[in-house]
Amino acid sequence: MEFAHILFLAFAALAVVAAFNVILQRNPIYSAIGLIVVLCSLATLFLTLNAQFISAMQIIVYAGAIMVLFVFVIMLLNVRSEEARTDKQKYLKFLAAPLFLALLAEVIAVVRYVNLTPQPLPSANNAGDPSTVLGTVENIAHGMFTNYVIPFEAASVLILMAIVGSMLLARREKPEEIARIEKALTRQQEEEISKEEVAA
Amino acid sequence: MVPLSWYLALSAVLFTIGVVGVLIQRNVIALFMCIELMLNAVNLSLIAFSRLHNDVTGQLFVFIVMAVAAAEAAVGLAIIISLFRNRETLNVDEADLLKL
Amino acid sequence: MSSLLNSIDLQYVIGALVKIAIFWIFIMLVVAYTVYAERRVLAVIQNRLGPNRVGWQGLLQPFADLLKFIFKEDIIPLAVNKWLYILAPIIVLIPAMMVLIVYPFGPEVPLPFGDVISQTINDLTAKIGLNWNVDLRTINLYVTNMNVGLLYVFALTSLGIYGIVVGGWASNSKYSLLGGLRSSAQMISYELALSLSVVAVLIQAGTLDLTKIVAQQSGWFGMKWNIFQPPLFLPCIIAFTIYLISAIAETNRVPFDLPEAETELVAGFHTEYSSLKFALFFMAEYVNMMTVSVLATTLFLGGWNGPGVEQFPWLGVFWFLAKVFFFLFLYIWLRGTLPRFRYDQLMNFGWKVLLPAALFNIVLASVIGVLFL
Numbered sequence: 001m002e003f004a005h006i007l008f009l010a011f012a013a014l015a016v017v018a019a020f021n022v023i024l025q026r027n028p029i030y031s032a033i034g035l036i037v038v039l040c041s042l043a044t045l046f047l048t049l050n051a052q053f054i055s056a057m058q059i060i061v062y063a064g065a066i067m068v069l070f071v072f073v074i075m076l077l078n079v080r081s082e083e084a085r086t087d088k089q090k091y092l093k094f095l096a097a098p099l100f101l102a103l104l105a106e107v108i109a110v111v112r113y114v115n116l117t118p119q120p121l122p123s124a125n126n127a128g129d130p131s132t133v134l135g136t137v138e139n140i141a142h143g144m145f146t147n148y149v150i151p152f153e154a155a156s157v158l159i160l161m162a163i164v165g166s167m168l169l170a171r172r173e174k175p176e177e178i179a180r181i182e183k184a185l186t187r188q189q190e191e192e193i194s195k196e197e198v199a200a
Numbered sequence: 201m202v203p204l205s206w207y208l209a210l211s212a213v214l215f216t217i218g219v220v221g222v223l224i225q226r227n228v229i230a231l232f233m234c235i236e237l238m239l240n241a242v243n244l245s246l247i248a249f250s251r252l253h254n255d256v257t258g259q260l261f262v263f264i265v266m267a268v269a270a271a272e273a274a275v276g277l278a279i280i281i282s283l284f285r286n287r288e289t290l291n292v293d294e295a296d297l298l299k300l
Numbered sequence: 301m302s303s304l305l306n307s308i309d310l311q312y313v314i315g316a317l318v319k320i321a322i323f324w325i326f327i328m329l330v331v332a333y334t335v336y337a338e339r340r341v342l343a344v345i346q347n348r349l350g351p352n353r354v355g356w357q358g359l360l361q362p363f364a365d366l367l368k369f370i371f372k373e374d375i376i377p378l379a380v381n382k383w384l385y386i387l388a389p390i391i392v393l394i395p396a397m398m399v400l401i402v403y404p405f406g407p408e409v410p411l412p413f414g415d416v417i418s419q420t421i422n423d424l425t426a427k428i429g430l431n432w433n434v435d436l437r438t439i440n441l442y443v444t445n446m447n448v449g450l451l452y453v454f455a456l457t458s459l460g461i462y463g464i465v466v467g468g469w470a471s472n473s474k475y476s477l478l479g480g481l482r483s484s485a486q487m488i489s490y491e492l493a494l495s496l497s498v499v500a501v502l503i504q505a506g507t508l509d510l511t512k513i514v515a516q517q518s519g520w521f522g523m524k525w526n527i528f529q530p531p532l533f534l535p536c537i538i539a540f541t542i543y544l545i546s547a548i549a550e551t552n553r554v555p556f557d558l559p560e561a562e563t564e565l566v567a568g569f570h571t572e573y574s575s576l577k578f579a580l581f582f583m584a585e586y587v588n589m590m591t592v593s594v595l596a597t598t599l600f601l602g603g604w605n606g607p608g609v610e611q612f613p614w615l616g617v618f619w620f621l622a623k624v625f626f627f628l629f630l631y632i633w634l635r636g637t638l639p640r641f642r643y644d645q646l647m648n649f650g651w652k653v654l655l656p657a658a659l660f661n662i663v664l665a666s667v668i669g670v671l672f673l
Contacts, residue, residue: 002307008202012210019214019237023221028229028290029469033384035233036462038214042240045210048202049251054259056451058243061266064458065488066236066273071465072484073277074229075477077284103216107209114205118251134254136447137508143256144263151260155267162271169278 007048011041028074032067039063050121050135207248214241228280228290232273239269311432316401319443323400331586332362338632345636369579377471377572384470389573389580392463395456396587402449403594404511406441406604406616414438441604441617442511449510450502453595454495457550460588461487464559467581468569479568482643483552483559489650490549490556496658497542500535500665501526501599503673514603522609522619525602531672535665540600542658544630547592549650551585553631555638558646593627 014037021034039062046055121134131138144152218241221234243262250258280290287295336351336358343350352358376382411417414437425432446452461484468480504526505513517524526536549556560568570581597603597620606619641649 001304002201003304004202004307006304008206012206015210016213016217019217022230022233022237023217023225025230026227028227028233029384031225031230031233033466035237038237039240040459042244045207045244046247049207049247051247051250051259051262052446052448053451054247054262056448056455057263057266059455060451060458061270062236062240064455064461064491066270068458068461068465068484068488069273069277070229070233071462072481072488073280075465075469075481077281077290103212107212110205110209110212111203114203114208116204116252117201118204119254120201121254130447134251134256135259137451138447139256140259140263143260148257148260151264155264159267159271162274166274166278169275170281 004048008045011044015041015045029071032070032074035070036063036067039067049118050133052135053137053140054135204248204252208245211241211245211248214238214244226291226293228283228292228295231292232276232280236269236273239265310430311434315434316443320401323403323405323443324397327397327400327587327590330590331583332366334586334589334628335365335582336361337628338635341629341632342636345633366579369576372575374575374577377473379472380572381470381472384466385572386577388463388467388470389577389584390463391466392460392584393580393587395459396584396591399453399456399591401443402446402452402510404442404445404514404598404603405620407609407613408438408440409613409616411436411439440511445509445511448508450498450508450513450595450599453510453591457588457591458487458491460584463581463584464569467573471569471572473572475565475567475571476569479559479565479571482565483569486552486556486558486646486650487550489647490546490654493542493650493654493658494546494550496655496662497539497546498599499662500532500539503665503669504529504532504536510598510603514598514605517602518605518609522602522606525600525605527600531668532665535661535668536600538657538661538664540596542654542661543596543600546650546654547596548631548634549646551588551592551631553585553589554635555641556646557640558643561640589628589631590624593624593631596627597623 018034018037018041022031022038025031025034039058043055043058043063046052046058129138130136131142133139215238218234218238221237222231225231225234243265246258246262246265250256250262283295284290289295339361340350340352340358342348350358351361354360354364376385418434418436421434421436422432425434464483464487465480468476468478468483471477501513502508505516507513507516517526517529520528527533527540529536552559559565560570562568565571570578573581601623603623604616604620606615606622609616609619
């Protein structure tokens with residue numbers, strides 16, 4: 001038992017408990033807080049895997065931006081607890097037990113029979129050139145702007161499209177347009193009524 | 201060193217919790233969060249393999265996944281807001297008509 | 301069990317803990333006296349006296365305030381969401397305090413009686429069987445240097461927002477909720493400009509490690525600061541301006557204090573808080589002010605660099621603190637001078653002026669960087 005093991009077990013337990021919190025809570029704001037805890041404990045686990053840049057990005061992008069957006073929307077829509085759940089596919093619950101046993105078997109098998117332990121790496125602070133150490137900013141940048149520059153650019157185009165798309169979706173219709181649509185709807189209704197009168 | 205299999209097991213457990221969440225939650229926002237949970241579980245195993253092979257590709261992949269998740273969250277939440285404006289509900293079972 | 305002990309670098313851990321404790325007490329003192337200074341300076345600006353009764357010139361006022369906060373009744377209103385209500389001030393303060401481990405307070409300095417102290421520690425540990433090899437003749441005035449230091453700071457400051465939002469939501473009061481919503485919208489908007497403005501400095505420095513950023517600004521008798529250093533001094537000056545404005549908005553200070561605008565929202569997100577819980581929010585605000593001031597000093601004004609630091613390393617600490625206190629004074633000065641923005645003005649300014657300016661600045665900095673660096 002080393003200190004690294006205790007660290008892993010503590011944060012893994014925290015992540016699993018918080019993940020259960022995400023799926024079992026009825027109030028979305030508790031789910032959101034559970035997910036934030038999962039993200040932060042995963043960020044810590046990333047640190048133990050020599051991924052310091054990704055760990056910081058996990059907090060900045062996931063916890064600091066995406067989840068703030070979630071919490072913001074939950075508060076904006078003022079969602080309180082959810083109504084009673086409707087069960088549309090009742091027979092599915094009989095599949096749950098065998099699938100759970102399969103998962104358990106898989107986890108036990110992975111822990112028992114997969115024998116892979118990473119080799120220790122040098123510390124980024126002691127290395128002369130940080131770009132040779134896995135996970136430093138220099139290392140990530142070398143990979144991203146040489147071999148993987150096309151995926152990187154594709155991701156930026158994707159984000160641009162997301163900006164435009166979300167603006168288009170969340171925008172309210174202009175007042176004139178709403179008035180025009182309402183006028184068209186009332187005219188349609190009037191026509192239907194007059195048709196019914198004629199038929200009568 | 202912590203064996204790699206521990207990370208993989210944790211990743212599998214988190215992913216499964218995410219799947220179960222998608223099946224049992226009926227609130228759109230909570231469903232969305234379960235999807236984020238699954239993405240994170242996959243990220244964990246990508247980073248674990250990146251560490252095993254001492255190769256940065258896995259971490260770059262995680263970075264791209266994060267960018268995609270951010271874009272997805274922006275568009276998804278915009279859809280949720282417009283859904284709420286039209287239906288006054290966030291229950292996915294209520295949103296099963298193909299018209300407004 | 302013994303393998304557990306062997307796997308921990310006890311010498312490193314204890315050294316780091318001692319440093320953290322010293323820095324923490326120091327930061328707490330600075331925060332306490334910033335509050336006092338704010339009240340005195342505002343009083344001067346507004347032609348009043350300010351607190352001058354407790355101790356000489358009121359210098360013990362912070363401790364009197366602390367006692368007052370402790371002995372006030374701790375009210376938890378009935379309608380609040382109890383767990384989140386208690387959790388919120390903690391979420392605000394802890395990330396704000398965690399940032400201090402990357403502050404570069406000064407250069408590598410010689411410790412007075414360093415050889416005697418390290419000899420004593422080595423002898424003592426040799427007696428109980430631990431063979432430490434402590435060398436305290438020179439010490440680094442930071443707890444740790446990280447390869448991702450700047451990102452670490454940004455990550456933690458972006459977490460503090462949850463405390464405000466959750467506190468506003470859990471209070472179950474319309475003023476708190478509005479304050480929390482405003483605060484989250486404002487902080488998301490200005491965080492973009494803030495982090496984009498820093499890119500000019502990063503192009504100059506070529507690293508995210510705060511200690512290295514400071515170290516590469518030394519020279520020119522301590523005046524080779526990033527805002528003076530060619531070739532990128534022009535983008536750095538623009539970045540400095542953008543950074544200052546958005547940092548004020550990030551810390552919810554006047555003229556961007558919409559989340560706690562007392563004429564509209566009573567006290568904003570902390571309306572329902574009292575006693576020590578309120579004190580935690582209050583402290584977190586000042587710790588955050590300190591953080592953005594330290595970052596501004598480190599990134600733009602050369603950190604601990606100043607005239608005479610090469611000869612007398614301890615002078616670096618003085619220069620560092622002088623620059624930080626200048627920024628803290630600037631905050632107080634602005635509070636005494638400027639009126640509050642309107643909400644739509646705030647949003648328009650952030651998205652339509654600061655963000656495009658920051659983006660333009662990145663283009664400018666990268667063009668200059670490619671041509672001359």
